[in-house]
Amino acid sequence: MSAARVSQRISAIAESATLAVDAKAKALKAAGRPVIGFGAGEPDFPTPDYIVQAAIDAAGQPKYHRYSPAGGLPELKKAIAEKTLRDSGYAVDPSQVLVTNGGKQAVYNTFATLVDPGDEVIVPTPFWTTYPEAIRLAGGVPVEVFAGPEQDYLVTVEQLEAAVTDRTKILLFVSPSNPTGAVYSPEQVAEIGAWAAAKGLWVVTDEIYEHLTYDGVPFTSIATAAPELGDKVVILNGVAKTYAMTGWRVGWMIGPADVIKAATNLQSHATSNVSNIPQIAALAAVSGQLTAVDEMKVAFDRRRKAIVAGLNAIDGVECPTPKGAFYVYADVRALLGKEFPTASGTATPQTSAELASLILDEVEVAVVPGEAFGPSGFLRLSYALGDDDLATGVQRLQEFLGKAQ
Structure with missing residues (x-):
């Protein structure tokens, strides 16, 4: 055969x-x-002109024609840490940042680093199509928790509680949501974060739509709304949606130093560093205004x-x-x-x-x-x-x- x-x-x-x-x-x-x-x-x-110009200028500098650290340019990691404090109120050291080839690599790196075979990950549903595939590829089991339009596509703590087993390791949390556009209130975010902390779960939160909310609805980072999570939280983000940079392929993951070090090791064998020119473009983006x-x-x-x-x-x-x-x-x-x-x-x-x-x-x-x-x-x-x-x-x-x- x-x-x-x-x-x-x-x-x-x-x-x-x-x-x-x-x-x-x-x-x-x-x-x-x-x-x-x-x-x-x-x-x-x-993509805004000043970001494009930063990339053009970088392309002419020989230092950006060479390999750079697999985890990202130090100046970009520092800027991402500063941007995270500015936008989320969450203080991190640049050593807790890994620059990735778009948000998708951040998703894959995270689940590959945290998940062992058989570990369950609670996935509020509807979900972005890549999440369960990344979880399964890491050997994990996605556990769907569905919230329909009658509850504005927002899962409740009661639903999450019903999904927990002794194999549950991670709660995936996304607000604002792709595909629904749903946004959890600050109170809901804090309640879900406190619940996850009480259960001893990791929280992986995708914040790539943080700047796209409407009707005066605030964005709330679960990392700051639920400080009791401690260091068991990983933030996923990138420049794609905020700055119209989908094709530039620059994302990042933020987490505890040991997790980021392990994920960086993984990336060093997979893709090595993100292209330097888009990294400089991303530096201009995250360091600039939100105009x-x-x-x-x-x-x-x-x-x-x-x-x-x-x-x-x-x-x-x-x-x-x-x-x-x-x-x-x-x-x-x-x-x-x-x-x-x-x-x-x-x-x-x-x-x-x-x-x-x-x-x-x-x-x-x-x-x-x-x-x-x-x-x-x-x-x-x-x-x-x-x-x-x-x-x-x-x-x-x-x-x-x-x-x-």
Whole structure:
């Protein structure tokens, strides 16, 4: 019997559904199709000029043409520590920072460093598609705790308590949330943090959307809201969303020195240092003002209100108003099992994956189905795209979904 060509460990990893949808939409666009893409969580703004200029200047300096420390440029680590104190009120030493190739590597490094085979990680659901794959790759077991639209996609301590076993090691906590845009109140953050501390759990918190909240809702870091967690907290973050730098690939993880040292050792064998030029761009970003994100938020807020109103005008769609990030998470369970007219007859989608595929085929609008983030029956739409495309896309959805029988 011949051995499998690809290992079971890697074969078990699911493709990133969000990137797959975005790739299909871009391929159709390249072929001349008028596709509207609500798939990727990517600001449509250019990276601010001063950040780009910092990278251009760095590219001309020979010292940045060489290897640099695997854990990150010392000046960037120092700036990230200062930025964390400024934005989260959380004091860390630069030795507690590891600069990574985007936020995703920070996620993988963290779970690879903390998780042993069989360890359970509580994952509030809906979740970002990469989390469970990173947990499984590390040998861990993701334990989903689902919160639906009736509770604004926010899990409760009671739900978390019901999920704990003697194998639970980590609580994953994300606020503002991708994919739902949900934001926990300061009181909820403190309560969940205190609960995790009382259980002796680690908390891994993804704060990459920290600067994207609306309606006066504050961002609250669980690291500062629950000081009783002590050093059993790891913060994940990056420049991608705040500064429209998704393609620059600079993220970081912050944690206790021993964990960061171990994760740095891992990264030294995986990718070594992040490219120096993007690191200097990130240094300019985190050291500078937040003017750029404040300007982007004006547009995001306008689009947020428009897309929520447009989706809620469709019979069978329930779309809570998100308080953060740049996504809406629409409940379309009432549309499943309904009959839709198509170019070739009719179709009756039974899952949100089937509905998303039908929408792309029939009206050339790309959305991500709930299966990518947890249970079926939901659609994630990013409103980080131009106003005209958003209006056109929502109109196509209204016309198509409104024909359900």
